[in-house]
Each structure stands twice: as C-alpha cells, then as structure tokens.
Amino acid sequence: MSELTLLIFRIAFLIALWVFVFFVVYAVRSDLFGDRVKKLVGSAKKSSSGTPNVFLSSTQTPAPSGPNLAPAPGSSSPRALQLVITSGPKQGESIALTTDAVSIGRSSDSSIVIRDDYTSTHHARLEYRAGSWIVNDLGSTNGTFLAGKKVTEPTPVPLNTPLSVGATTFEIRG
DSSP: OOHHHHHHHHHHHHHHHHHHHHHHHHHHHHHHHOOOOOOOHHHHHHHHHHSOOOOOOTTOOOOOOSOOOOBOTTOSSBOOEEEEEEESTTTTOEEEEOSSOEEEESSTTSSEEOOSTTSOTTOEEEEEETTEEEEEEOSOSSOEEETTEEOOSOEEOOTTOOEEETTEEEEEEO
C-alpha cells in the first residue's frame, strides 16, 4: 500500500471519528435540554394567556382556568380534580386539572417539567376523554407506571392511584 493511500485512510478515519463524536454530543444535549422549540407569532399570544402556571411552590394552587369536568362516581355533577405530586423533587405540589391535556417530561415546553435522570424529554401525557383521565406513555426510555404496572397503551387513571414518571409519583385527587 502506498503512503498516499494510507494517509487518505487516516484522514477518512479521523473525519468519521469526529462525525461520531458530534452525533453523540448532539444526542446527549437534546436528551438533557430537549429539542429547540420554535415559537410561532400566533401561538405566542395564545399560550401566554391560556396556559395555566404549573411551576408552583408546595403551597400554591392555581385558580381553575376552565371547566373541571370529572363527575364523581354515582353523581351527575362535575367536581374539581387536582394532580397531586406525592413523591419526588416537587412533592406536595398540586395542579388543578381542566379538560386541557397535561404533558409531563424534562423538556421546557412540557406542562409539568421534571428534571431527573429517569424522565425522558417528552415522557407522558394525561388527556381528558369521555369522562375520565387517560395516561399515554410517549415512548419514554424508562416507562410510565400506573399502580406499579407499565403503561403500554392509553390507560384510564382511577382517582387516588399512583402514577409514576421517572422518580416522581402523581395521583389524581378529587
């Protein structure tokens, strides 16, 4: 093999090595900080007025911003529900639930931001459908657990049942 061929192989190997390093750094950065979010002009106005504040101290509870439609078992009248954090870094905080979907993850665009090593950027989503709250795992690495069982498909969440996302546990309470 000539020296020129050997030099070309060395340079190609170094380029391939650096491309690999950049991909690893990008993957780690996006996992830690989330993907960059592009804000549209029209959606900035809507999100600033219509999104409830979920970054609460452990004693604050937001005023309900919309209808809290969760009928009590055996009654036809709706009642207010709250998502209470029962364990984890934000233990004791509660968020008033409306009919709006609640996204949970490490990304800053999530409704509930959880910064721990076991929570994915976009981990899970709670949605109100047909009179009950449904949890959906969004392809998280470590999974979402309802009463200790891994959630693999959209699953109804009964009241006072532990819902675990990473190192944080939630309950929907009336």
